[in-house]
Amino acid sequence: MHIAVVGAGLSGLTVARQLQAQGHHVTVFEKSAGVSGRMSTRQTELGGFDHGAQYFTASSDRFKKEVSDWKKLGWVAPWNEKLVSLDHGQFKSAGKSGTRYVAIPGMNALGKQLAHGLDVRKTQQVVALEAYGEQWLLKVKSETVAIDASAGPFDAVLLAIPADQAAPLLCALPAFAEQAKNAKMLPCWTLMLGFQTSLELPYGGAWVNQSRLSWIAKDNSKPERRSGERWVAQASPAWSIEHLEEDPERAKEKLLKAFHEATGSWIQPIHAVVHRWRFAQSEHPLPVDCLWDKNQKVGVCGDWFAAGVEGGGRIENAFLSALALAKTIG
Numbered sequence: 001m002h003i004a005v006v007g008a009g010l011s012g013l014t015v016a017r018q019l020q021a022q023g024h025h026v027t028v029f030e031k032s033a034g035v036s037g038r039m040s041t042r043q044t045e046l047g048g049f050d051h052g053a054q055y056f057t058a059s060s061d062r063f064k065k066e067v068s069d070w071k072k073l074g075w076v077a078p079w080n081e082k083l084v085s086l087d088h089g090q091f092k093s094a095g096k097s098g099t100r101y102v103a104i105p106g107m108n109a110l111g112k113q114l115a116h117g118l119d120v121r122k123t124q125q126v127v128a129l130e131a132y133g134e135q136w137l138l139k140v141k142s143e144t145v146a147i148d149a150s151a152g153p154f155d156a157v158l159l160a161i162p163a164d165q166a167a168p169l170l171c172a173l174p175a176f177a178e179q180a181k182n183a184k185m186l187p188c189w190t191l192m193l194g195f196q197t198s199l200e201l202p203y204g205g206a207w208v209n210q211s212r213l214s215w216i217a218k219d220n221s222k223p224e225r226r227s228g229e230r231w232v233a234q235a236s237p238a239w240s241i242e243h244l245e246e247d248p249e250r251a252k253e254k255l256l257k258a259f260h261e262a263t264g265s266w267i268q269p270i271h272a273v274v275h276r277w278r279f280a281q282s283e284h285p286l287p288v289d290c291l292w293d294k295n296q297k298v299g300v301c302g303d304w305f306a307a308g309v310e311g312g313g314r315i316e317n318a319f320l321s322a323l324a325l326a327k328t329i330g
């Protein structure tokens with residue numbers, strides 16, 4: 001089949017690679033200028049900031065095997081820094097859990113590796129699916145081309161994008177659209193801070209309690225990062241929801257104050273930028289692996305499917321959901 005995949009994050013790249021290996025002809029459409037989606041790294045003069053996904057863990061045997069292959073290829077490495085839980089500058093050890101991995105030299109590097117050998121059309125946002133006999137045409141909008149264009153026809157279309165972005169593309173499949181609407185994704189305001197000097201904090205990351213923030217991480221404590229003190233701070237889901245439409249400058253001020261209070265360090269940053277993720281993570285992924293309509297040949301995968309993993313939507317969900325969809329299509 002000639003298959004269109006919408007989205008070049010981990011799930012889109014995974015399903016595309018798998019289907020290509022199964023003998024299908026695959027074209028990937030990505031609205032951004034780069035691949036990797038929420039596994040992203042913001043480049044600055046001070047170095048990179050992983051301002052989306054922070055790290056990933058592997059609980060299933062299948063994902064453990066994949067991560068082990070990525071590790072052998074030198075695409076990911078364990079992040080062994082000390083992580084703590086923080087309460088107003090007081091910290092206690094967060095205890096030991098499974099290995100945490102990061103892509104090297106930045107989170108977006110994994111997607112770049114996975115995209116090799118795939119036909120990825122960047123800066124091409126899919127705005128509608130149009131039936132064309134038994135096939136599909138994609139209505140595509142591009143910043144680089146003034147007029148909207150159609151791509152296709154394709155025998156099948158797979159959406160590998162956040163639930164809220166998938167729902168409007170699923171008009172032809174109301175039952176799928178309804179499920180996407182129910183898989184609510186939470187927002188996350190993220191603050192990126194660069195400092196001239198080290199903050200001398202005795203940990204590389206922390207879950208923050210009783211704060212606007214829920215997580216902070218020292219980016220340069222991850223393996224193979226550039227030197228220079230860089231921190232990423234993520235607001236809690238509750239604060240992000242309440243301040244979803246906040247002016248970015250005000251959000252930055254408030255989150256910076258929370259960072260100072262949480263760490264007890266009042267050293268001023270030389271670089272401070274915020275980013276709002278409108279659809280960061282699904283709190284309760286749908287209790288299935290993926291969606292596939294074999295008559296209309298439309299599929300959906302991503303981190304908002306449980307795919308056998310417990311807890312909120314993460315990189316492991318995205319990977320397993322994509323594999324499940326590729327297997328279902330055959």
Ligand SMILES: Cc1cc2nc3c(=O)[nH]c(=O)nc-3n(C[C@H](O)[C@H](O)[C@H](O)COP(=O)(O)OP(=O)(O)OC[C@H]3O[C@@H](n4cnc5c(N)ncnc54)[C@H](O)[C@@H]3O)c2cc1C
Pocket residue numbers: 006007008009010011012029030031032035036037038039051052053054055056057124125126127160161162165188190234277279280281301302303304313314315316318
């Ligand atoms: C702030 C934050 C922190 C996180 N922390 C962690 C963590 O610590 N550990 C963890 O495991 N996970 C974490 N996650 C979640 C993790 O990033 C995701 O689970 C995973 O990256 C999802 O991959 P995906 O391919 O399903 O979706 P995405 O990465 O969102 O990829 C979707 C892609 O589709 C593109 N796209 C969207 N709409 C269209 C369209 N209409 N046309 C064309 N392209 C389109 C987007 O630009 C994007 O590139 C975090 C996410 C965020 C935002």
